[in-house]
Amino acid sequence: MTEAELIAGCQRADSKAQKHLYERFAPQMLGVCRRYLKNEMDAEEALLNGFMKIYRNIGQFENKGSFEGWMRRIMVNEALAFLRKKEPLHLAIEDSHVQVAGTGSADQDLAEGELLALLGTLPAGYRAVFNLYAIEGYAHQEIADMLGITEGTSKSQLSKARAMLQRRLTGQEVITTN
Template sequence: MQKLSSGDPVAQRSLYEAYKAVLFGICRRYIGDYHEAEDVFVMAMTKIFKSLDQYSGDGSFEGWMKRIVVNESLMHLRSKKMHFQEIEHQLVPIDIEEELDASMDIAYIIEAINELPDGYRTVFNLYEVEGYKHKEIADELGISINTSKSQLILAKKKLREYLKKKDKDLFRKQA
């Protein structure tokens, strides 16, 4: 850690190589465009290297880095002025896990998540992947709790539609 803090390029390269897949994966979960995700990843890594002296040692170092990457991703999305859609009618929860076939290739699921509009994808990731509560999501994104809930429901609905279509397309190809 001391070599990292002093700016040792070998230590920085080692850290980069050890965590690039995990941290870039987080960027890709939030940002649909591959090249934009790369830009955000570079900004996040730069921030990590510049902020090493702020890591207090409490909690895992990887968790600290992930938090920076999530925050950078959210700042990028905010700068693009994500559009959120609130549904006025009764919210009906959707359990996406019921829809996911255990044998379904994870690549299809990731592809489906990447197809979601920015707002849906962001709320879905924060809630389902990062474990945020709707109040935390609302505070983080500057939206209402109901908007967070409706974005999650709409994201799950779109995911279900996409995965069902993909499943039918695969079935046709196999026949």
């Protein structure tokens, strides 16, 4: 089934088309949700809620731009909404979770799972801004509007997220569990 056929079928509420759409895009969209939400079950719930919104609002897709991009935006918004309910998007970092270690090398290759796990260690606000900017490609003003923060706060959180990731990649900072 082509993408155009899938869209048309979903606009008619054809359950077969909806199933095909889910099977085709769920793995990628779950990856989007997992970048924002630490817990796998939360990511899956956001994914399902996102697909329900896609099915309900597919008539609003005007075939302008990428359909996958349109779906991705819905998933990002759904994950952010879920994140707001589950984790505060504040800037505070509790010192009890951070331990300084010896220096290491940041030129190591990271598998996708390792990178996802590393992103998951960031505080919620840092993680959301980093994902929106570095991975999704949003501008700071768009991020500020999406998260209800200032553009300066978005820039600050991105800078702090990058610094924290760099320290963790080089082994200068490791996460300890209490």
